[in-house]
Amino acid sequence: MPSTPVLLDNAQKIPLNPPLSKGEAEDRGISDRILPALLASMLGLALLYAAGFADTAQLHNAAHDGRHSASFPCH
């Protein structure tokens, strides 16, 4: 059976909160999430506009059934 000082010694070697890697630390910052989220949502809005709102005849006719089904205002 190991003596108490050995146990304490081992315990000290196991860090309770392992330090974050550079990438992890960056990922946890809200400031690093704002720009990607903003850009992704703008991309999403552009797609929704083309499929659901754009009033060119070709886009309207191609997406007609999809627009009616999703209850977007149509015609």
Added chain:
Amino acid sequence: MFNLTTFRELVVAALWTGLLAGLLLTAIQQIQVIPTLLRAEVYEENASAPVVANAENSHEHHEWQPENGWERTFFTAVANISLGVGFSLLIGSVMCLRGRPGNWRMGLLWGLAGYITFFVSPSLGLPPEVPGTTAAKLADRQNWWLITVLDTGFGLSLLAFAKTRTNKFFGAVLLAAPHLISAPQPEVHSSAAPAELAQSFITATVLANAVFWLAIGGLMGQFYKKQS
């Protein structure tokens, strides 16, 4: 600083989610949504037939439209996938800002929020309509739709995440607001298709969009988690 990894994870998850949810929606639409729509179109064409006959000499410009059958289904699928990817990117952006979602179950809740925001709330004022139904000016309806969606989204997030009761109450007021100011209506309500067809279309779209949105939320929760 712009984090390219976070952006790529979001976009890849949204592409897969939108593709699968869009294809699933296209399949579900074939059960009742599309058959009802096609039946309503027959009524619409019959109702406008005398006008077309009288307009034979006019220089009517016919725009391209997909042929009925596979071509039309293909373009509907493309539209559904575009809507699916677009909605997934929005849901993913909110997930990203709130922190990582735990799993697909958490994703289902986001899907439910999207369903209420983008389908249920605007449909309470402007119900899903079959072709051949009179409606108010398109721009007015689009504006009301947009305001209602923004307002519902903001109201729901206040209800769910606000810390104080006052702010939660404000969220509930926002949810109700667009329905107190009623949606733009036509001067005279009329429809070429019979009322039961219109009702059948509403039932079909309510169900199809519920599945669509739950698929978007659940898949996005799952794929976005896997990416990270």
